[in-house]
Amino acid sequence: MNDKAVPPCQAACPIHTDVRGYVSAIAKGDVEEAIRIIRQVNPFPSSCGRICTRLCEKACRRAQIDEPISIRELKRFASDQTLGLKLIEIPENSYEEKIAVIGSGPAGLTAAHDLALLGYRVTVFDSQHVLGGMLSQGIPDYRLPKDLVKKEVDNILALGVEAKTGLSLGQDFTLEELLKDYQAVFIAVGSQKSLLPKYNGVELNGVIAAVEFLKQVSRGHKPRLGKNIAVIGGGHTAIDAARTSVRLGASDVTIVYRRTVDEIPAGPEEVEHAEKEGIKIIYLAAPVEFSGNEKVQSVRFIKMQLGDLDKSGRRRPVPIENSEFEITADTVILAIGYMPDAEVLKESGLNISRSGTVLVKDYTGITNIHDVFAAGDVVSGPQSVIEAIASGRRVAEALHHYFRTMPDKEEKNFMALKELDDGIVKLINKSERQKMPALKVEERITNFDEVDLGYSKDQAVMEAQRCLNCGAGAVVADNCAACLNCVRICPYGIPFPGKEIAEIDISQCQACGICASECPASAIILQLEAKENNRAELEKAVDIAREETPEILIIGFYCRYGSPIGPPFDEDEVCWLGKFCTGRMDEHQFIYPFELEVDGVVIHMCKNDECRFRDGNQWSKSHIKSAKKILNEIGIGADRLDIISEEDFHNFRNKLHALGINPLRTGKKVKT
């Protein structure tokens, strides 16, 4: 057990986004809070919300029960809903140092963003006229609309970051020149040079590189491809090139990948989209020759089988003798790999690895040239956007420490909570992952409109509520009296008697809060829902509701899991407060509203057999019964507190009106 471990999603995310934090904010409908959490670490929420490779979802423990939370789509939802919101104040220029960033992809711009926020003056150079690197040029609009990328780039420029476009390292300026004006240079030029295979015929017309093709299309060109297209490769770029070809009118598009569907780097969803759009995928084949007369006409492939593991841990494809076959192709698009443009980097004096990447000391990005730093794909080779963002963040921090002569910050260790035990997994209700609405195939293949349409609010909230809130459960404080009540009542059997106090394995706790509501020493703290917050939330709600001076004021507590979208029904007199299961509410939470002179309290629970936490319903009823007894004893009357459904609310309301206002407001005790 390690109570300092973080949820697996957060540990897996290269920038350690507080995923649980923003997902739980969405679960209660608070998108602003969600985007604030995301923006603390990520200046590209719209982009990541669409094209992130989602290491978080691969780590999500919900997958042990059914399917992982759709974290990426929730990020997209939070971002789409808050596009107009101003989240970051323009920073003051606190430092004299000027920093040049070469390359405006996610690594470069993230570093620029972070450095600007720290108070440095940053200028970004890019060889292209559009900022954003691969985000704005390498990814087709139907996956990531350019206007969204532009918005994110503009937000960064709005922090005071200067941009100089159309200027290339080596051609228009040198590192030496930059170092005269800037105190540091950060190289983040990416890894965009296509690797070309050395097969016969690769020089034929019509054999093109995927990245260059996608860039052309993104600039508005419509290259003539012909009818039959063969795309070679299995990464995102390969699928992007194939789907783009379909949109440019190619009628017969085939992707050829040398391993199987299980290894394809683009992932199952991209593959599914491609197949729906009529793209054929041939697995376990690799090209041997491109043939044609000046212009390519066909490709000869050889079938492969998977052999032993290679260095990357994947099974190496091995050719099968005498298995060659041919495909007709008017255009062949190669998407087999990329490397940095090593020539210009070498000429600039940087130490370069054999694979063409810049050699750096460590995560700080220090290169062999004094005051020159490098990170992102130019150091790592092609990686995901989120990894580029992470490297940009690390370098920005390292530069800050460097300039302010602070010691290198030790990299924080994010340890993930362990897996859920099998016994616990069996006790958790299944809940289907929300499906992403998408354009119909016939609506999408003739244009570049975004295919995925994004979750509706209802979908987003319901998806967010699937989150298991890993690690945000119950914590036992020192004033535990070791009564062991929690041990006896937990619906999951998680607390256990420790040597001195009860202990709760936070990695297994489901955060139902029943133990906290029942702890006689108030020694169990539910991290998701602190007691003080509950009280403050109620007091604030009562204050606001009172301003409207209703004749009768009713506080309604409702189960958010039972009514995910919001209050179960609207009534003028009811001021609703959502609870993630009413079973976590102790008796005091039911009687305290009366002390605040509320006239009635209603509780809308989920249906008996639908409790997210098994016993929540039962505990809720027990606490309400006990609270009713107290209300009777003190003369306020038990009838002012009740469990209701929409149908019987009016009975309650009529009864309450007959009883009149809370006797605390008149001082007249009710005879009991």
Add this chain to the structure above:
Amino acid sequence: MIVAELKPFKEIENMLRDYKKVMVLGCGTCVTVCMSGGERQVELLASALRMAGRLERNEIIAGEKTILRQCDPEFIDQIKDEASNYDAILSMACGAGVQGVAERLAGIHILPAMNTTFIGVSDGQGTWIEACAACGDCILDRTGGICPVARCAKSLINGPCGGSKGGLCEVSKNNPCVWQQIYARLGKLNLINLLKGMSQPKTRPVHPRKLVNPKNAFG
């Protein structure tokens, strides 16, 4: 552990009739464990008292406090200063705790919120049963670890009365006959022969009893 339960609310209300400022004082040990007088119950009772007071046009200020044990002066001293702001202390401890506080904070009227019921053990979720009568002369070695003094309605120490039927007690049909239980337990332990001996009548302890541990009390 000492088990206690909250007095009827009316009785507590009556006790406090003449006081404006009351500290509701929880005890963090036995009564917390039996869920009747810990921090959570303090919060509930104080809230109820404030509301009831307002309805009686006798508004009271009910402060909330819980200390680890009310039977130890050192813990009581932790609230000494704060207590001086109150007219009375409503103790949610057992009778011993109430007296401990009364002794230490002699200038303030200490009132009991609880009825102390027994020394008992947990019998599963939310249930406690009486197990020890503190008779001062333990015979559990002869009764299979089951105390007839505390658990027999008549406190018989030499076998059951004639009212034991079907394993149940004639005084309360909800209770098992403890002598039947003792018999069964000793049977399992192969120690039935222990029942052949006679337990001598117990001497009623002379109150108040006192325990002095010479090793610690030499000062």
